[in-house]
Amino acid sequence: MMFMRSFVFFLGVLAAFALGWIGIVGMPDLMLATVKPPADLKRYTGEQLYGRNVYIREGCLYCHSQQVRAVGFGADQARFWGRPSVPADYLYDKPHLLGTMRTGPDLFNIAARQPSEGWHVLHLYNPRLVMKGSLMPPYPWLFDEKVTAGPGEKALLLPDPPRGRVVVPNADGRALVAYLLSLDHTYPVSQVVAADDTAHTQK
């Protein structure tokens, strides 16, 4: 009897766990297998992938999201953050970087919103150079201080440059900027769902 009771207990416990997994992981994942990559969604280049790793390494995820909410749910469109994101947009993302905090703005379409490489480089060096009141940390270790900029390198235009030296982004910095400049998902997808769950056709 004790064995039977224990057996029922553990079976019940495992069943409850398995049911939950099937419901919210197994089934959605199976359904998502039907999703085809949009023609305009490009795979990441080597440098962009490297930059994506820098993004993960520095924990950008903890302040920035990469998902745009549906029309009418929040003010994401009014902030020019792009059209609502769909599962197809994330097919090449591993690990996903959807994010759960917006201490900083959503970055899903940051390349479309802010295509200036110079801006990103300055912003990463010290965000408060381009955005007063920003809480974002500075990332000076993505940069090197040199006597002169090398071939193809552009020195940062700093208001207060270090004496006799120039600051240029190093490999990590260049890669991260390359990744950020790849974040453009403004291409149309065939279906975009609004907050009231009726499908709209994206023009």
Place this chain on the structure above:
Amino acid sequence: MSGFRTEKQLSPEGVTTAERVNDERRRIGIDASATSPTVLFLASGIAWLVVGSLLGVIASFKLDLPDWLGTYAPLTFGRVRPVHLNTVTYGWISLAGSGMIVWLMGRLCRTEIRWPGLLYASAVLWNTGLLLGSVLVVLGYSGGMEWLEFPLPAAVIIALAFVLFAASMFRTFAARQVEHVYVSLWYILASMTWFPILYVIANAGLYQGVGEAAMNWWYGHNAITVWFTPIGLAGAYYFIPKVIGRPIYSYYLGLLGFWSFALFYNWNGLHHLVGGPLPTWAISVSIVASLMMFVPVLAVAVNHHMTALGHLNIVAYSPTLRFVVFGAMSYTAVSFQGSLEATRSVQEVTHFTHYTIAHAHLGMYAFVTMILFGAIYYILPRIAKWEWPYPHLIKIHFWLSAIGIVAYFGSLTVGGWLQGLAMNTAGVPFIETVALTGPYLWARSISGTLMTVAHCVFAYHFALVIYRAGPKRFAPAWFRKAEEVVAE
């Protein structure tokens, strides 16, 4: 069975002196077998509490003063914040919780701990895994997903540590000398069955894209479901009736509470992705499951409240009860809040804001951590054979923690709500949503500092007991003189 009470034995007169002495001797033996592993788990847990709290304070001040220590890569917010999360959850709560479980297993099974060697190995491995994982994340090697930042080597070590721990506990349970398995043990047994499976699946890297996001948040919430919450509930279900001296109000409610908990809570995960690029039906299912949690939470709340009814004056002199009741009430509060927070209307405002962080800390700190504090205040004298030497230090600990978490929760809840409203208002520039959180983030930093001071006081007091320092006491460390309370 010695110690097993039937209705006939409700009054001490029904128990012979011989039985009582025998029972006490057995209990001392059982406690002795649990002593070393429990102290090892508790001590390392408290060490990680101090480390994790300090990391949290650093992370918090970096949002107030972004350029503070800004040139030092390992301390950048994006690295310190995940290490704070991982060390307080997989470190403090998991290790202290494991220590509590070891002691409870001995008491509730009325038998000595089996395979203690596995427990020592588990503690060593667990601490190693935590150290390795923390150092790796701080140096820049992160798994990239929230709650799963520890790189694979550290995760494997922690998984192994957990399996060894569970093996010893299951073996002890199999050797139990009681006919009846108490409700705390249901939660403990379930958690030890669930967590290894959960942890292995999550770290196996099976998915990508939004499917992986679903897995990520199934894991993130389930870690709370299958490991952290059961630790808190197991503690509350034991210590509230034990300290008060009355049995749990309704065992049936406990049964209902456990199974509805198991059934519904496992489906909650996707409420972390409301509004996100996932099938709407899946998100709705999670929201419904979150609301269904009212059932088990009410069952637990009624049970604990009715057990304590009329006897809450004991919190005036029992540190354990004070902490545990605070924790149990917080469980009700955080769960009610969570159920409502999961709805789309609330999520539209609070998702992506500091409101979520406040809710998370209400659960992990006001609920689980406070119960663990209470448990440790009860357990340690019984295994170290030394009473807490300075009751005023316990008072300081309690009040700093309580005020700290209330202020933490209050400031970030208000700040987060306002942040969300501003973010949803089209004309408000984004930087203004950041600016308005400023004072609330400062309040959070100060609250976090208070809590960290409390933890340092607690750690110091804990060390005093381990080293048998301070005045030797023959009576419990009560807050008020015994006669004052008895006269009430």
Place this chain on the structure above:
Amino acid sequence: MFLSVYILSPSSDPFHRHFRISRETQTALGPPSTRLPMTLLPAAVAIVIVALLGASLALAAFFWALRTKQFSVKQMNEGAYVIFDCGDEVGTPTDQMFKKPHPSADERIPD
């Protein structure tokens, strides 16, 4: 089922020295087109079947428990008392380690 591919890439960052471990599979694999595609209706049918199975299991366990008298009132009451030891008086708080307070103990309990 995907296998994680660890990609090593160099970095000039002093804290990275020689390599970085990352877990993306993008260059190794494309989208998950090798899986069984499933649109909404089959998924809904599958989940309803699973839910019915789960519910039947739960009901079966419940009726088994009733039939084998798992829920006897006596057992339930006894269960709640298992936490008390022989010497505990029901109704008396137990947050004390030593049964007999030392006569000088009170002096050592400051307010």
